[in-house]
Every structure is written in C-alpha cells, then in structure tokens.
Amino acid sequence: PATARLDADGVLRIGGIRVNELAAEFGTPAFVLDEADFRARCAAWRRAFAECDVYYAGKAFLCRTIARWVDEGGLNLDVCTGGELAVARSVGFPADRLLFHGNNKSVAELRAAVGYGVGRIVVDSFAEITRLAAVAAEAGVRQRVLIRVTPGVEAHTHHYVSTGQEDQKFGFSLAGGSAAEAVERVLAAAGSLELVGLHAHIGSQIFDTAGFGLAAHRLVGLLARIRDTHDLELPELDLGGGLGIAYTGEDAPLEVTDVAERLTAVVGKECAAAGLTVPRLAVEPGRAIVGSTTVTLYEVGTVKELPGLRTFVSVDGGMSDNIRTALYDARYTARLVSRTGLATTHVVTIVGRHCESGDVVAHDVPLPDDVRPGDLLAIPASGAYHRSMASNYNHVARPPVIAVRDGAARIIVRRETEDDLLRLDVDPGVKVDPGV
Numbered sequence: 001p002a003t004a005r006l007d008a009d010g011v012l013r014i015g016g017i018r019v020n021e022l023a024a025e026f027g028t029p030a031f032v033l034d035e036a037d038f039r040a041r042c043a044a045w046r047r048a049f050a051e052c053d054v055y056y057a058g059k060a061f062l063c064r065t066i067a068r069w070v071d072e073g074g075l076n077l078d079v080c081t082g083g084e085l086a087v088a089r090s091v092g093f094p095a096d097r098l099l100f101h102g103n104n105k106s107v108a109e110l111r112a113a114v115g116y117g118v119g120r121i122v123v124d125s126f127a128e129i130t131r132l133a134a135v136a137a138e139a140g141v142r143q144r145v146l147i148r149v150t151p152g153v154e155a156h157t158h159h160y161v162s163t164g165q166e167d168q169k170f171g172f173s174l175a176g177g178s179a180a181e182a183v184e185r186v187l188a189a190a191g192s193l194e195l196v197g198l199h200a201h202i203g204s205q206i207f208d209t210a211g212f213g214l215a216a217h218r219l220v221g222l223l224a225r226i227r228d229t230h231d232l233e234l235p236e237l238d239l240g241g242g243l244g245i246a247y248t249g250e251d252a253p254l255e256v257t258d259v260a261e262r263l264t265a266v267v268g269k270e271c272a273a274a275g276l277t278v279p280r281l282a283v284e285p286g287r288a289i290v291g292s293t294t295v296t297l298y299e300v301g302t303v304k305e306l307p308g309l310r311t312f313v314s315v316d317g318g319m320s321d322n323i324r325t326a327l328y329d330a331r332y333t334a335r336l337v338s339r340t341g342l343a344t345t346h347v348v349t350i351v352g353r354h355c356e357s358g359d360v361v362a363h364d365v366p367l368p369d370d371v372r373p374g375d376l377l378a379i380p381a382s383g384a385y386h387r388s389m390a391s392n393y394n395h396v397a398r399p400p401v402i403a404v405r406d407g408a409a410r411i412i413v414r415r416e417t418e419d420d421l422l423r424l425d426v427d428p429g430v431k432v433d434p435g436v
C-alpha cells in the first residue's frame, strides 16, 4: 500500500500504525487496508477517465464502508448479485450510478434492481431479456440496459478469469450472431427496455491494452451495424475491467492514465472511421483499485524443515482467506514485518492451517533464515478477491478488514466468531452451547 513504511526495527507501518500494534489489538489473520491509498486510486481513475463512467467492480471487495468511499470518490458501482446490491442499498448508494451484472440473475434480483432504480442492467442471455422486460413492465418502468457481448478476444491471463473468447458462459457471441439477435430482441421490448449500449469484459489481470483495443474495434463494428440496420446510434460503450496489478516483481502494471489515453484514442479512431458519434465510455476496475491497498497479516505458527526438500512456514490463515494461490496458481511475495531478521539464504513455502496439502499461501518466497513462531508476515496485494472469496472451510472464521489512516485504525468488517459459524446450523434436538 502507498503509505507502507519499514521502521528502523524492521516493523512495518501502514497508515501510520505499526503492524505489531494492529496484531495485538485486532488479532491475526487480518486484512489491513490503507484508506488513503484506496481513496487516492479512486481519485486517479476519476481523473484519468474524467469524461467516462468509472464503475468500481464490487466483486473485488465490497462492504458498506467501501461502498461509501466509492460514492464519495465520485465513482459508480458495479454489482453482480442481489447481495452486492443489498450492500449498495444499505448505504443509499445513488441508484442511477449502479450497474447490475450477472449471467443468471434471478427474477427476485431483477425485481430488487428495478425496484431500487438501478441505472443500468447488463443483459446476458435471451431468457434474461424476456424476464427483465416482464419485471420492468410489471414495475411500470423503462429499464436502461446494456448488452454484454463476447468479442472473441483472448486475454492472456488464467483461463478461469478469461472471458472474452467465444467458448464461455458470459454474454452474446458477436461472431455467432447472437449479439445482433439480442439487439433485435431488446429493441422489440422497447416499451419496457431502453437499449443504451454495449458491454464487454475480456478478462482479468491484464497487462497490455491490445486486447481492449481489439474488443473496442469489434464493438464499434457492431455499433455501426446497429446504426445501419436500426438507424440508431447507441450512446454508451462499456469496456469492462481487468487491468492487472503487481503481485510480484515480475508483474508490470500499466498506468491508469496511459490506459485511459489509449482506450479513448482507439474508440475515437474507430468511431471516426465508422462515421459514428463517439459513445460515452465506461470502465469497471476492481483489482486495480483495491488490490494493492491491502496486506494480509498472518502470524507464523510452525516452521518445518524437510532436509533436502523444503521449509514449510505455517501461518494462522490459508486457503480460506486466500483461495487464489490454490485456484489460479497465483504468485505472491511475503515479508517478515514484526522485526529485522537474519539474512535470507533460501526460499520457503508459506502454507495455511487447512486440511489439505494444496493449502498454500505463497510458493517459493525468500524469508529470513531465522523466521520463527510468533513472527508476523505480510502478504501484499491482498485487497482484491481475497476477503471477497473467503470461505469458512474447516469452520475457520473469516478475518476482519481493518482500515488504517493517519495513525488510526478501525474495523470495517469484523472478524467472524465461532458463534457466527454456529448460528446458521438448524438442529432443534441439540442445545447450542458455544461455550463448550
């Protein structure tokens, strides 16, 4: 995070607070989020994309405080479930600045969105067009919609998070013609649906703008065909999220200003060539805003040396708070942050406390040779898709999110307790005594 500093005694300070104080007060594991950094990134995106709509992608990490900061930062919010929508509603997030995504929104979710007055709903299937038209008609409103298009672009990223190519569950195929058909169907429901634009999201953790450029080229092609066929120029074009961040020194993220310049230039050029008025652009960054703002703080519990093989350093969290290593083979760095250690002569594997050997937090990271129980480790770049993808595997309570700023810390998501975990069980035959 931007405010992270190492004190002379080797203790990390974030937002002006030493992490050993944070660990003593809030326990570990914990997500420590640098509020100033989060707000600065919102501001940087707002400035770079001044003439565009910037939707923070709530799936990366959302809670009520984040929704407020996003609103205060002048960003819009992308939600993709009724649950995320409920967070937005609970803080009174302005409805017209919400965008609702999802490949299988339920009728109840569509009703909730339309009822709240969500500005835009991104339709993802023919069934959904029919459903949404009915929901909007029943509510007596004309709902603005974007059509999610699959532009046939391969983003060079892990295939689980790559979404632009044809063979996947999202959106309407451009090449296969279903996108054009979707346009027809939304226009046919003009009494209750207002088609305002197209959307594409080509993937995540992307490090160059070529894929966005190609997607923009193809989407503008479709805009031109819509104009030719329907005599209609759609006013909006949403290019999705996906900008990568640095997890390790090998990742070279793009500057948001460069991305903004390149995207607006490419869309401008394509539209000029097609004789179209340039639509209003939208982007949906998640990871690029919240990813680097947060570190996970863990306490080392055991150090196990397998001579000739490797050293396992076990921490008090694991795949329940960071599934990314197991799921995507993601790479992380780690640092001893509670003292100055000895020199580092070898790499270790940082593992969690869960009952499976795939429970790895970070592969092959250099740590001081004297790393030992009680040490605090920090894993940078844990803000996106960590807490939001956390589970209760092995009945482990999910960690809190602690916001730090100017020497003050506050809990924005509290730690789960064993009570929380037991509360969902329905077993009338047994007396619940969490004290036992």
Ligand code: LLP
Pocket (backbone or CB within 6 Å): 057, 059, 060, 078, 101, 161, 201, 203, 204, 205, 240, 241, 242, 243, 284, 285, 286, 287, 288, 324, 328, 384, 385
């Ligand atoms: N817009 C749409 C329609 C999306 O599906 C996503 C991410 C975003 C925006 C934000 O993408 P971002 O800027 O954060 O890359 N769990 C995976 C990432 C899955 C992303 C899903 N969609 C991970 O941990 O890498």
